[in-house]
Amino acid sequence: MTPEPTPRPTPDPREAAAGGGLTAYLPISRGDFDLEVDLAVAPGQVVALLGPNGAGKTTVLHALAGLLRLRAGSVVLDGRVLDEPAAGTFVPPAGRDVGVVFQDYLLFPHLTALENVAFGPRARGSGRADARREAAQWLDRVGLAAHATARPGQLSGGQAQRVALARALATRPRLVLLDEPLAALDAATRLEVRADLARHLREFGGSAVMVTHDPLDAMVVADRIVVLEGGRVVQDGSPAQVARAPRTEYVARLVGLNLLRGAGSGRAAVDMEAGGVLHVAEAADGPVLVALPPTSVTLHRQQPEGSARNVWAGTIAGLEQHAHTVRAQVAAPDRPPVLADVTPAAVAELDLVVGAPVWLSFKATDTHVYPR
Numbered sequence: 001m002t003p004e005p006t007p008r009p010t011p012d013p014r015e016a017a018a019g020g021g022l023t024a025y026l027p028i029s030r031g032d033f034d035l036e037v038d039l040a041v042a043p044g045q046v047v048a049l050l051g052p053n054g055a056g057k058t059t060v061l062h063a064l065a066g067l068l069r070l071r072a073g074s075v076v077l078d079g080r081v082l083d084e085p086a087a088g089t090f091v092p093p094a095g096r097d098v099g100v101v102f103q104d105y106l107l108f109p110h111l112t113a114l115e116n117v118a119f120g121p122r123a124r125g126s127g128r129a130d131a132r133r134e135a136a137q138w139l140d141r142v143g144l145a146a147h148a149t150a151r152p153g154q155l156s157g158g159q160a161q162r163v164a165l166a167r168a169l170a171t172r173p174r175l176v177l178l179d180e181p182l183a184a185l186d187a188a189t190r191l192e193v194r195a196d197l198a199r200h201l202r203e204f205g206g207s208a209v210m211v212t213h214d215p216l217d218a219m220v221v222a223d224r225i226v227v228l229e230g231g232r233v234v235q236d237g238s239p240a241q242v243a244r245a246p247r248t249e250y251v252a253r254l255v256g257l258n259l260l261r262g263a264g265s266g267r268a269a270v271d272m273e274a275g276g277v278l279h280v281a282e283a284a285d286g287p288v289l290v291a292l293p294p295t296s297v298t299l300h301r302q303q304p305e306g307s308a309r310n311v312w313a314g315t316i317a318g319l320e321q322h323a324h325t326v327r328a329q330v331a332a333p334d335r336p337p338v339l340a341d342v343t344p345a346a347v348a349e350l351d352l353v354v355g356a357p358v359w360l361s362f363k364a365t366d367t368h369v370y371p372r
């Protein structure tokens with residue numbers, strides 16, 4: 001028997017939602033998995049829910065859609081309580097002003113693109129002619145007017161995705177939920193659909209929550225990124241903030257930065273948790289995080305002489321080919337592991353192989369220090 005999550009004092013959902021948009025407090029237990037998420041999304045705001053496998057992203061989406069009924073907490077959309085067990089309120093999925101776009105689109109294979117989109121307004125009570133007119137307008141908006149009579153089997157992945165989006169938006173929802181909407185697309189299609197998706201979500205005016213694994217999707221489509229790990233929100237900020245100042249290893253890896261932990265000494269130096277002192281650009285105090293781009297780290301076979309303040313010796317623990325660079329992982333017993341991006345030419349010149357001894361260096365001015 002799993003214990004119920006401890007209810008926490010939470011603002012009155014009606015009060016919290018006075019400004020409109022989505023307000024949710026979700027304490028959820030599923031087997032051994034515990035999730036506790038507070039989420040407020042303003043009207044017109046597009047939030048990307050980013051997180052590793054099993055973080056609870058789909059669980060959040062299902063709770064918002066009404067596919068998973070809460071046992072505590074609340075979901076309020078534009079002032080209307082959709083789920084609040086304590087008050088005995090639960091609005092089933094079909095009664096919510098919520099549009100959904102799932103990864104595999106779930107289009108009806110026997111209906112045309114137009115009929116698929118018209119299904120949404122029809123299900124909300126529009127007459128047949130009105131629903132078709134509305135569907136035609138939406139197909140036009142997503143650039144598929146010429147494909148109105150095509151069936152899903154005759155559409156490309158990108159086109160099917162657009163039909164799914166048109167179907168979700170045609171119901172004029174106040175909240176749209178998207179679960180990995182771009183995951184099934186090939187790279188070229190993804191690039192194009194990603195930009196269109198960003199535009200349509202901005203224009204529709206309601207709140208949007210998009211689940212994704214892909215940091216680029218999150219950065220381009222969303223104006224706010226909420227990172228979920230182990231059922232908890234570990235970071236919440238604009239794409240620029242998240243990209244510049246990651247708060248966890250997972251986020252740092254996604255945005256391609258080294259993340260070092262330590263304590264500022266009141267001077268421009270940080271005592272690192274893993275050992276050693278880091279020279280940084282500005283005075284730092286108390287527990288801090290230090291972000292360092294792998295492109296700022298230089299590798300050498302001999303102890304370097306230049307002006308870089310941070311220099312230590314280690315061994316190559318791993319080499320990974322990225323598009324035009326090689327990412328080397330440098331390990332040292334008394335220093336944090338550091339990733340360095342080097343050119344294939346440098347790999348050859350320095351004879352970099354796993355196990356090779358190296359020196360690394362980087363400048364104090366290439367670090368970015370922020371409070372933990």
Ligand SMILES: Nc1ncnc2c1ncn2[C@@H]1O[C@H](COP(=O)(O)OP(=O)(O)OP(=O)(O)O)[C@@H](O)[C@H]1O
Nearest residue numbers: 030031032033051052053054055056057058059060
């Ligand atoms: N029906 C269920 N019963 C019990 N546990 C479940 C159920 N569904 C999901 N879980 C567990 O809840 C946790 C969160 O799953 P969820 O699918 O929400 O994560 P996610 O972030 O969406 O992951 P992914 O990116 O892999 O889809 C996982 O540990 C999963 O095993």
